[in-house]
Amino acid sequence: MKPIVKVKNLTFKYDKRIEEETLSDLSFTVNQGEWLAVIGHNGSGKSTLAKLLVGLLEPEEGSICIAGLNVNDTMNRNGRSHIGLVFQNPENQFIGTTVEDDVAFGLENINMPYEEMVKRIGKALKLVDMYEFRSHDPSRLSGGQKQRVAIAGMLALKPSLIILDEALVMLDPKSRRELLSTLQHLIKTENITVISITHDMNEAASADRIMILEKGRIVKSGSPSLIFEEQLDLQPPFAERLKRELITRGGEFPENYMTEEEMVRRLCNYCLIV
Numbered sequence: 001m002k003p004i005v006k007v008k009n010l011t012f013k014y015d016k017r018i019e020e021e022t023l024s025d026l027s028f029t030v031n032q033g034e035w036l037a038v039i040g041h042n043g044s045g046k047s048t049l050a051k052l053l054v055g056l057l058e059p060e061e062g063s064i065c066i067a068g069l070n071v072n073d074t075m076n077r078n079g080r081s082h083i084g085l086v087f088q089n090p091e092n093q094f095i096g097t098t099v100e101d102d103v104a105f106g107l108e109n110i111n112m113p114y115e116e117m118v119k120r121i122g123k124a125l126k127l128v129d130m131y132e133f134r135s136h137d138p139s140r141l142s143g144g145q146k147q148r149v150a151i152a153g154m155l156a157l158k159p160s161l162i163i164l165d166e167a168l169v170m171l172d173p174k175s176r177r178e179l180l181s182t183l184q185h186l187i188k189t190e191n192i193t194v195i196s197i198t199h200d201m202n203e204a205a206s207a208d209r210i211m212i213l214e215k216g217r218i219v220k221s222g223s224p225s226l227i228f229e230e231q232l233d234l235q236p237p238f239a240e241r242l243k244r245e246l247i248t249r250g251g252e253f254p255e256n257y258m259t260e261e262e263m264v265r266r267l268c269n270y271c272l273i274v
């Protein structure tokens with residue numbers, strides 16, 4: 001596996017006069033095609049990490065290399081178009097007067113030919129289920145719709161690395177599940193790398209790996225099964241909670257963590273037997 005993101009001894013603080021660091025000595029890599037979920041309490045430094053990864057902030061110490069390029073090297077500013085970032089607050093991300101214009105903005109910036117642009121915009125808006133809103137004013141959309149448009153704008157650029165900072169937080173549970181599975185499918189077929197910052201344990205559970213930040217430090221990193229088995233103070237994903245509840249009611253289930261899919265299969269078999 002090829003690492004596409006390499007973070008080494010990354011340290012950052014907003015106020016140089018204060019001793020306490022916002023991020024302290026973070027080192028990690030993300031492989032190409034991997035989905036890494038970053039979780040942690042409010043203020044643990046997740047959004048700060050996202051901003052450092054895309055070069056919106058500069059590290060105090062350490063280095064960030066993406067696809068072989070040092071993010072903070074001014075020479076590499078143009079190389080950043082292969083990184084897509086969607087923030088937690090979509091309000092601040094709109095520029096266009098229609099949804100379509102807004103998605104077009106990033107493509108115009110890279111001088112894409114008109115016909116190719118129209119194709120990409122249509123495809124991206126369909127992926128997030130917002131095609132019928134293409135002529136609407138983005139400022140009048142609901143929070144969840146705005147997030148979908150922001151995601152479409154990012155997908156239209158076909159980035160090789162996607163960073164989602166609570167990008168699905170305003171979506172209702174059903175839409176969130178649907179969009180998550182659309183993204184997962186796209187990511188697997190196009191070999192895109194994802195770093196998803198989230199408080200949603202179901203979203204984190206669908207990642208390949210979970211990294212936990214606490215007060216600006218990495219305290220744990222591992223597969224969802226490892227994290228949810230060991231980290232008892234975390235609210236586990238729905239499937240795990242259901243399993244624990246069924247065990248207390250006399251159900252027989254394996255001790256180890258089960259994904260939603262495994263749980264569904266297990267319950268279906270169980271119903272067939274009963």
Ligand SMILES: Nc1ncnc2c1ncn2[C@@H]1O[C@H](COP(=O)(O)OP(=O)(O)OP(=O)(O)O)[C@@H](O)[C@H]1O
Binds near residue numbers: 022
């Ligand atoms: N622009 C800023 N100036 C000064 N301090 C900041 C700034 N932005 C964030 N901080 C501080 O840095 C710390 C980390 O904030 P950050 O936004 O990275 O947390 P987070 O993990 O994303 O939290 P949340 O889950 O609430 O989104 C917090 O203590 C916060 O108060």
Ligand SMILES: [Mg+2]
Binds near residue numbers: 047088165
């Ligand atoms: Mg945040």
